[in-house]
Amino acid sequence: MQDAIGPDQFFQRALAEGEILLPKCDDCGAYHFFPRVLCPHCHGAAISWKQAGGKGRVHTTTVVRRKPERGGDYNVCVVELDEGVRMMSRVEGIAPGEVVIDMPVTAFVGEAEGVPAVLFKPSEG
Amino acid sequence: MTTELRGKSAIVGTGHAGFGEAHGLTAYDVMAQSALAALGDAGLNLSDVDGLFCTMMEDSMPALMAAEYLGIQPRFIDGTMSGGSSFVNYLTSATMALDAGLCDVALIVYGSNQRTASGRLVTASRPPAYEAPYNPRYPISAYAMAAARHMHEYGTTREQLADVAVAARAWAQRNPEAFERGPLTREDVLGARMVGDPLTVRDCCLVTDGGGAIVMVHADRARDFPKAPVYVLGSAAESSHRQISQMKDFTVTAARASGARAFAAAGVTPADIQAVELYDAFTINTILFLEDLGFCAKGEGGAFVEGGRIAPGGVLPVNTNGGGLSCVHPGMYGIFTVIEAARQIRGDAPGIQLKDIDLALAHGNGGVLSSQVTAILGSQNTL
Numbered sequence: 001m002q003d004a005i006g007p008d009q010f011f012q013r014a015l016a017e018g019e020i021l022l023p024k025c026d027d028c029g030a031y032h033f034f035p036r037v038l039c040p041h042c043h044g045a046a047i048s049w050k051q052a053g054g055k056g057r058v059h060t061t062t063v064v065r066r067k068p069e070r071g072g073d074y075n076v077c078v079v080e081l082d083e084g085v086r087m088m089s090r091v092e093g094i095a096p097g098e099v100v101i102d103m104p105v106t107a108f109v110g111e112a113e114g115v116p117a118v119l120f121k122p123s124e125g
Numbered sequence: 126m127t128t129e130l131r132g133k134s135a136i137v138g139t140g141h142a143g144f145g146e147a148h149g150l151t152a153y154d155v156m157a158q159s160a161l162a163a164l165g166d167a168g169l170n171l172s173d174v175d176g177l178f179c180t181m182m183e184d185s186m187p188a189l190m191a192a193e194y195l196g197i198q199p200r201f202i203d204g205t206m207s208g209g210s211s212f213v214n215y216l217t218s219a220t221m222a223l224d225a226g227l228c229d230v231a232l233i234v235y236g237s238n239q240r241t242a243s244g245r246l247v248t249a250s251r252p253p254a255y256e257a258p259y260n261p262r263y264p265i266s267a268y269a270m271a272a273a274r275h276m277h278e279y280g281t282t283r284e285q286l287a288d289v290a291v292a293a294r295a296w297a298q299r300n301p302e303a304f305e306r307g308p309l310t311r312e313d314v315l316g317a318r319m320v321g322d323p324l325t326v327r328d329c330c331l332v333t334d335g336g337g338a339i340v341m342v343h344a345d346r347a348r349d350f351p352k353a354p355v356y357v358l359g360s361a362a363e364s365s366h367r368q369i370s371q372m373k374d375f376t377v378t379a380a381r382a383s384g385a386r387a388f389a390a391a392g393v394t395p396a397d398i399q400a401v402e403l404y405d406a407f408t409i410n411t412i413l414f415l416e417d418l419g420f421c422a423k424g425e426g427g428a429f430v431e432g433g434r435i436a437p438g439g440v441l442p443v444n445t446n447g448g449g450l451s452c453v454h455p456g457m458y459g460i461f462t463v464i465e466a467a468r469q470i471r472g473d474a475p476g477i478q479l480k481d482i483d484l485a486l487a488h489g490n491g492g493v494l495s496s497q498v499t500a501i502l503g504s505q506n507t508l
Contacts, residue, residue: 008254034255060277060375062269063322064262076261078270078370088256088370097322101277112258 007035010049015116018109020052022083033085054107055123056081063096075099079120081107093121128359128390132508134220134231135347135354138167138340139464144453145304146241147334152183153194155336155455156236160195163338168351169230174340176201176228178215182237182456191234201228207364208491209404212337212460213498217360223343233463236336237455253368262321265329265407267369267493269321272409274375276323278424281412283323285427287314289408290327290450292436297447299437300476304333305451314408328408330449330458337460339467348505355467356508358484359390360500369493376424380417380488380497387486387499388419395419398501399482400469401441402462404490405448411435414488415443418499442479445469459489463500470504483507 005013007023011034014021023035027044038045061077075096080086091099092110105120112119140162143155150158156179164170177199181187188204203218205211212233219231252263261267275281291311297303309327317325347354363379363386366372388394395418403414412426420441421429429435435443444450446465449458466485468474483506489498 060270060274062266062273063319064260064266065319065321074260076259076266076270078375086370088259088261088368090259101273113260115258117258 007037007047011035012116015109015118020054020107020109020118021049022052022081022085023047024050031083031085033087052107053082056105056107056120058091058099058101058103058105059086060101061099073097079105087118089118089120091120091122128392130220130224131358131390131392132356132503133224133344134341135344135356136339136463136467136502137342137347137350137352137354138163138165138169139338139467140164140166141335141337141461141464143236143238144302144335145333147238148241150238152181152236152238153190154236155238155334156181156191156234157194159236159336159338160232160234163232163234163340166352167340169340171195171197173230174232175199176219176222176231178203178219178231178233179235180204180206180211181235182239199228207496207498209406209457209459210362210489210491210496210498211457213360213463213487213489213500214362216357216463216500217362219341220357220360223341229342231341232338233341233460234336234338235457235460237457238334239456240332240334256368256370264493265321265324268407268409269324270369271375271413271494272323272407275409275412278376279427281427283315284311285412285431286323286328286408287311288432289405289411289430289435290314292430292433292439293405293444293448293450295433295436296445296476297451300447300452302475303447303452304331305447324407324409330406330454331451333453333455335453335455337464339460339463353471354505355470356503356505358393358501358503358507359387360498361386361390362496362498364496366495367492372494376413378413378417378494378497380414380499383497383499384418384488387501391501391503393484393501397484398486399442400445400466400479400485401443402446402466402485402487403444403448404458404462404488405444405450406454406458406490408450410490411443413494414490418486418488437477445474445479446476459491459498462487462489463502466502470502
């Protein structure tokens with residue numbers, strides 16, 4: 001079983017290949033995040049992976065204030081995806097203070113702290 | 126806790142040490158000084174302690190370290206770590222242990238030297254794996270996002286948040302034990318350095334050293350001690366999440382559930398409470414907990430605290446020692462909500478002593494609004 005990988009590794013490997021996969025419960029049909037071996041809603045243990053649609057809205061947001069010489073201010077937010085799950089992330093492409101609650105955002109795979117990460121940009125149109 | 130445990134245990138001693146800056150002392154030194162102070166208050170010795178309730182930020186087995194340091198061999202220990210709420214939570218386990226005869230003298234104790242050791246919040250917890258890459262500043266980013274959501278949904282203003290800090294300072298100014306006693310206005314809070322929007326550094330708790338301790342015995346023998354006993358009438362907990370991104374509703378905490386059960390156990394209502402001691406790590410906490418514990422309706426917390434309504438002379442005395450915002454905040458403040466509530470009931474509060482206090486509420490918060498624990502304490506008159 002040396003090739004066996006758990007839900008966390010499965011998610012991270014897909015992310016490293018540029019894919020955002022979300023765990024979905026076979027029993028109750030609800031998505032959840034973060035990945036785990038059971039469904040936190042119905043506690044079923046049969047979980048499948050689905051490609052994330054990538055659309056969501058900023059549920060709440062803050063600006064972490066940091067001195068310019070240490071990299072300057074940056075955004076930290078929690079995004080709710082259309083699938084109903086929430087994740088911490090940041091919105092890139094606009095000033096951190098311009099990220100507002102309910103703003104429509106689109107996911108992309110980028111890098112945070114040197115590791116592949118789900119990031120967001122403002123949705124177009 | 127069920128109503129069967131109402132009034133079964135009592136606080137017979139409280140103590141603290143190292144408030145502000147405890148130069149040259151380790152966290153365990155501060156813990157031990159606090160223990161001695163509380164036992165002295167109760168007229169007891171360390172050798173009387175056979176139940177130990179302790180957690181610290183210093184290592185993974187703090188209750189064992191504390192017992193070893195104190196030179197005791199307790200027959201009951203509880204080192205449950207739910208963050209700053211842990212020490213309010215121990216009121217429940219200590220009451221259960223005392224009532225079951227598992228121990229006779231329960232010592233709840235805590236100490237920290239985070240200010241003189243590092244100058245910042247000391248935490249032993251690892252950043253959650255699915256949040257760490259985004260570099261949230263722990264814990265302020267979590268509370269800032271709760272505040273942002275409360276402002277968005279209910280129109281709560283930064284001015285109302287600021288008034289929480291101003292009220293805390295007004296209490297602290299009359300408390301010689303409080304660390305920050307200088308003047309503080311709403312404008313000072315609003316104009317202070319922004320740390321995590323919408324919170325400025327004055328919306329945040331202090332970073333101090335300090336320790337606290339509580340001695341509890343069974344109610345059957347609670348009147349045999351020098352100080353008037355303070356009874357645990359009800360205590361209840363609820364935990365909702367660990368990572369802030371997993372909090373279901375950023376404007377409603379598990380305090381709604383813990384509070385309702387604590388009130389039911391004690392057989393009282395929010396209107397009966399004469400002093401309210403809340404874990405105010407950030408100004409938004411006070412607003413959230415006043416709402417969730419039933420002192421005002423959801424969304425009305427901002428208006429409830431506005432313009433000195435929870436300051437000395439206001440409509441409800443909240444955080445009468447100055448709270449974590451202005452009195453002391455050594456990393457886990459929860460124990461100090463219990464100590465101040467007990468002292469208000471005993472009549473020996475260090476700052477403003479309210480008149481004829483029979484019922485007080487202490488509320489602990491742990492993690493990032495994750496663990497909520499409510500305790501209702503009462504005088505002999507409330508039994």
